[in-house]
Amino acid sequence: MTEITSLDSTQAAxxxxxxxxxxESMTSLVWRRFRRHPGAIAGAIILSIIVISVILAPxxxxxxxxxxxxxxxxxxxxxxxxxTDGLGRDLLTRVLYGGRISIFVGLMxxxxxxxIGIPIGSIAGFFxxxxxxxxxxxxxxxxxxxxxxxxxxxxxxxxxxxLPFVENNNVMTIAFVIGILAWPTVARLVxxxxxxxxxxxxxxxxxxxxxxxxxxxxxxxxxxxxxPIIVEATLEVGYAIMEESTLSFLGFGIMPPTPSWGNLLSxxxxxxxxxxxxxxxxxxxxFFTIISINYIGDGLRDALDPYKxxxxxxx
Amino acid sequence: MSQYIVRRLLQAVPMLLILSMMFFxxxxxxxxxxxxxxxxxxxxxxxxxxxxxxxxxxxxPLPMRYVIWLxxxxxxxxxxxxxxxxxxxGTRKGILRGxxxxxxxxxxxxxxxxxxxxxxxxxxxxxxxxxxxIVAIPIGILSAIRQYSAFDITATTLSFMGQAIPEFWxxxxxxxxxxxxxxNPFTGEPLFPPGGMHTIGEPFSIADRIHHLILPxxxxxxxxxxxxxxxxxxxxxxxINQDYIRTARAKGQNERIVxxxxxxxxxxxxxxxxxxxxxxxxxxxxLVVELIFSWPGMGRLYYSAATSRDFPVLLGILIIGAGIxxxxxxxxxxxxxxxxxxxxxx
Numbered sequence: 001m002t003e004i005t006s007l008d009s010t011q012a013a014x015x016x017x018x019x020x021x022x023x024e025s026m027t028s029l030v031w032r033r034f035r036r037h038p039g040a041i042a043g044a045i046i047l048s049i050i051v052i053s054v055i056l057a058p059x060x061x062x063x064x065x066x067x068x069x070x071x072x073x074x075x076x077x078x079x080x081x082x083x084t085d086g087l088g089r090d091l092l093t094r095v096l097y098g099g100r101i102s103i104f105v106g107l108m109x110x111x112x113x114x115x116i117g118i119p120i121g122s123i124a125g126f127f128x129x130x131x132x133x134x135x136x137x138x139x140x141x142x143x144x145x146x147x148x149x150x151x152x153x154x155x156x157x158x159x160x161x162x163l164p165f166v167e168n169n170n171v172m173t174i175a176f177v178i179g180i181l182a183w184p185t186v187a188r189l190v191x192x193x194x195x196x197x198x199x200x201x202x203x204x205x206x207x208x209x210x211x212x213x214x215x216x217x218x219x220x221x222x223x224x225x226x227x228p229i230i231v232e233a234t235l236e237v238g239y240a241i242m243e244e245s246t247l248s249f250l251g252f253g254i255m256p257p258t259p260s261w262g263n264l265l266s267x268x269x270x271x272x273x274x275x276x277x278x279x280x281x282x283x284x285x286x287f288f289t290i291i292s293i294n295y296i297g298d299g300l301r302d303a304l305d306p307y308k309x310x311x312x313x314x315x
Numbered sequence: 316m317s318q319y320i321v322r323r324l325l326q327a328v329p330m331l332l333i334l335s336m337m338f339f340x341x342x343x344x345x346x347x348x349x350x351x352x353x354x355x356x357x358x359x360x361x362x363x364x365x366x367x368x369x370x371x372x373x374x375x376p377l378p379m380r381y382v383i384w385l386x387x388x389x390x391x392x393x394x395x396x397x398x399x400x401x402x403x404x405g406t407r408k409g410i411l412r413g414x415x416x417x418x419x420x421x422x423x424x425x426x427x428x429x430x431x432x433x434x435x436x437x438x439x440x441x442x443x444x445x446x447x448x449i450v451a452i453p454i455g456i457l458s459a460i461r462q463y464s465a466f467d468i469t470a471t472t473l474s475f476m477g478q479a480i481p482e483f484w485x486x487x488x489x490x491x492x493x494x495x496x497x498x499n500p501f502t503g504e505p506l507f508p509p510g511g512m513h514t515i516g517e518p519f520s521i522a523d524r525i526h527h528l529i530l531p532x533x534x535x536x537x538x539x540x541x542x543x544x545x546x547x548x549x550x551x552x553x554x555i556n557q558d559y560i561r562t563a564r565a566k567g568q569n570e571r572i573v574x575x576x577x578x579x580x581x582x583x584x585x586x587x588x589x590x591x592x593x594x595x596x597x598x599x600x601x602l603v604v605e606l607i608f609s610w611p612g613m614g615r616l617y618y619s620a621a622t623s624r625d626f627p628v629l630l631g632i633l634i635i636g637a638g639i640x641x642x643x644x645x646x647x648x649x650x651x652x653x654x655x656x657x658x659x660x661x
Contacts, residue, residue, distance in 0.1 A: 039475070141333050143592070144640050146599035146633070149617060153629055156621045157341065242481055246603060249483050250618065269487055269607065273495035280491075283484035291479035298475075 033303035040299020043292035050289055054103060057096035064089065064097040065257050073275050083277040086267065095282055098259035102241050103289070105175045105260075109240035110233050112179025117186025118229070122217050124187065125194025132191075139184040147181050148246065154180075155252040174253050178243050182236060189232055193225035227304035231297050238293035245286050261286045320649055327641050334637045335410075339381050342626055369394045372405075385409050415631035420623050425631040428616060433635075435512065436612035440601055442528050443535040451540045452583075455547025459582075460574060462552065470544060477541025482600060486534040486607035493530060510609035531608040535600060539593075546589055551582040584655050591647030595640045 024032075034040055057064075068088035076083045082091035124135040154177045197203060198221060206216050241261070247253030248262025256263055261282050268279035368374050372383060372393060388405030396402065408414035415425035458467040490509050497506040507530050508514070513523050554560065555578055563573045602614030609615070613632055620628035 137330070137333070141330060141337070144330070144595055144637065144644060145334070146595045146636050146640065148596075148599035148602060149633060149636065152602075152617070152621045153341065153633065156624060156629075238479070245481055246483055249481075250603075250606070252621065265484060265487065269490070272487060272491050276491050276495070279484070279487045283481060283487065286481050286484065287476075287479055290481075291475055294475060294479055 030303045034299050037295075037299035037302055039295040040303075043295030043299070046288055047292040047296065050099065050285070050292070051103065054096050054099035057093065057100060060090065060093040060096065062090035062093040064093050064259055073271075075275075076277050082281040083275070085264075085278060086271070091264075091278065091281060094259040094264060095261070095285055098261045098264050098282065099285060099289075101171055101254055101258060101260040102244055102262070102286070103237075105171060105178070105244045105254075106237040106241040108172070108175035109179040109182060109243075110236045112176065113183040113186045113236055114229070114233055116179070116183040118190050118222070120183070121187035121190025122194055122222060125191035126198055126213070126217050126221070135187070136191075139187055142181065142184045143188075145181065147243070150181060151177055151243065151247055152250065152252050155247060159252075171254060171258075174244060174247065175240075178240050178247075182240065182243075186229070186232055186236070189228055190222075190225055193228065194221055197221045197224050227301075230304060231301045234293060234297040234300060238290040238297070241286065241293075242290060316652070319652060323645055323648055327645055330641055331638060334641075335385070335634055336381065338630055338633050338637075339384060340377075342630055343377060343380065366396075366398070369398075370396070383407065383409065385411055387412060387414060410631075410634060415634070416627040418620070418628050419625045420620070420628070425627050428628060429613060429631055429635060432611060432613045432616045435610060436601055436605070436614060439528075439531060439535070439604065439610055439612060440597065443532050443539075443601075443604075444597070446532050447536045447539045447543060450536065451543040452547060454540070454544040456551060456574075456579060458544065458548040459551035459555065467548075470548075474541040474545050477537045480537060482534065482538060483603045483607060485537055486530075486604065489530050489534055490607070510607070512610060531604050531610060534607065535604045538600075539597070542593075543586065543589075547582060547586060550585050551578060554578045554582045557581075584651065587647050587650050587654070591644045594643045594647075595636075598636055598640060 066089070068084070071080075071084050071088040072086055074080050074084040074088070080090050080092065082095060085091055085094065120135055120139075124132040124139075155174070158173055158177070194217075203216060203220055206220050211220070244253055244260065245262030245265070248260045249266050251263075251266055254260035254263055256266075264282040265279060268282075271278055365374075372380065372388070375383065383405075387407045387409030389408060391405060392401035392403060393405040394401050407416070413426055415429075417423065418425055418428050421428065454470050458470045461467055493507040494505045494509040498504065499506050508527050509530075512527055513519070514527075517523060555574075560573060560578055563577050564570070568577075599614075601612060602617060604610065605612045605614035606618055613636075617629065617632045619625075620632070
């Protein structure tokens with residue numbers, strides 16, 4: 001009798017062990033949720049296509065800078081899928097090279113906003129008091145600036161400068177100028193995370209165990225903000241691409257002959273009725289890139305939301 | 316309440332001061348500031364240059380120049396002939412008394428230049444915001460009360476598209492479609508004018524004005540309609556799930572009254588704060604619209620001042636713009652406190 005019972009229980013133990021699934025990792029959970037967002041998947045696919053073709057731009061048989069006057073203003077055709085511009089340059093090639101610049105600016109701006117925004121937001125949220133007060137005043141002032149006007153002003157000033165690293169309004173200057181105005185959004189977000197978590201009991205416990213402020217900030221509190229920070233950083237890339245293209249369109253961003261999606265459009269208005277392809281294609285690239293980024297951001301927001309992740313676990 | 320308003324007003328003053336200092340320092344100290352133009356100008360004899368520096372007051376220390384810029388120099392003696400000795404009272408009144416200096420390009424007072432254009436920008440912005448509200452609010456409400464319906468899904472998709480379209484490109488495409496391609500079937504003329512505020516040389520008519528407004532307003536509003544309809548949708552959804560809405564329904568209240576009197580009123584309140592936060596972008600966004608549709612407003616003035624490095628005009632517009640933005644923020648805060656009794660004034 002006893003033997004049988006023990007056998008039974010062994011059997012049950014084996015069965016339950018077989019039924020046991022190891023807890024799913026965070027990454028695979030987030031990925032599973034992200035996959036369910038059709039817009040985010042479509043965005044990821046379109047963005048990958050754009051990024052890969054932009055990387056492969058040098059494979060194009062045409063030169064992005066060399067003019068070919070015989071072939072100026074060719075409408076779209078097999079040889080020139082997007083037509084040619086006023087100097088006979090292949091527009092598709094220029095759009096791909098322009099994409100390298102525009103996407104690079106987007107990523108640089110993201111990096112700059114994170115590098116400035118995370119420390120400032122952490123310090124303001126963690127220490128509170130007068131530190132927070134001063135930093136918040138600066139952030140408020142920066143957020144109440146008409147961004148585009150200030151960007152134009154800074155760009156007009158830097159264009160004339162003798163400083164070596166800003167010569168000719170190069171790509172880094174533009175990224176720097178956009179980034180310097182964009183970090184307050186990240187700082188405010190990080191501060192909000194700190195305000196919520198610094199009062200948590202485990203943080204008090206960490207203090208009691210003698211952890212340094214720096215350790216608590218980076219190890220205990222900041223990781224809670226990874227979700228929203230990743231989402232914000234993603235959207236920031238799209239925002240920066242938009243700002244860069246507007247600035248370059250206005251003639252205050254990336255300077256020709258270097259192509260960027262914005263400056264490809266800057267002469268398009270005068271030729272609008274005769275050569276509409278010059279206006280259509282670069283704009284479509286900006287549109288598809290930004291809408292993909294926004295959908296990916298939306299998918300990440302859903303996928304990284306801790307409450308939703310928990311409800312998936314319970315399903 | 317009035318105490319709250321006074322305190323908020325007092326808070327706005329240091330904010331404006333900080334901003335004005337920022338602008339002043341950017342322009343004075345940045346590479347390529349007004350001094351560069353002077354020092355690069357051809358070959359100027361060093362002595363002459365020193366005299367010019369004294370005449371322009373550039374020999375003064377930076378904080379003093381800021382004070383002069385702010386309060387003017389008609390209370391102190393200045394060196395008008397540049398010989399190193401102060402001889403007569405200055406003539407500048409400072410920006411606090413409305414003296415923003417003279418435009419380098421047109422030699423007219425900055426304030427006159429701005430005054431000529433300000434009305435046109437306000438006219439365009441008011442029209443844009445009005446239409447934005449008229450379009451975005453019904454879309455937001457319908458999306459919320461028919462969540463996940465075909466209408467809601469379409470509106471969501473369109474809103475994503477609206478937020479991703481570069482504003483300037485939308486303007487180009489509008490001109491391409493409605494000016495360069497489509498024709499008025501009766502007259503054979505382009506369907507809409509490609510720019511300007513009214514037909515030049517024709518007497519004032521409201522129809523003509525509206526005709527010229529449609530494309531710029533469409534260009535300016537698409538992004539904002541996309542954004543505000545989403546915002547109102549989520550704000551409305553949040554309110555609809557509140558207990559007091561369930562109570563109102565439970566007591567047998569008419570559904571229309573529940574939605575429009577109880578829910579919508581509360582859902583609109585956060586929109587006011589959002590609007591105040593967005594105001595700087597709306598203000599700056601009019602620059603692109605004005606440029607594409609040759610609208611004679613502040614944005615275009617700013618653009619041409621930036622192209623010709625006319626710093627007094629740039630600074631004047633930035634200061635006045637920052638002032639408008641801060642005041643609108645203030646009004647929004649006060650409106651919020653007034654509309655939402657849960658906000659404490661301390």
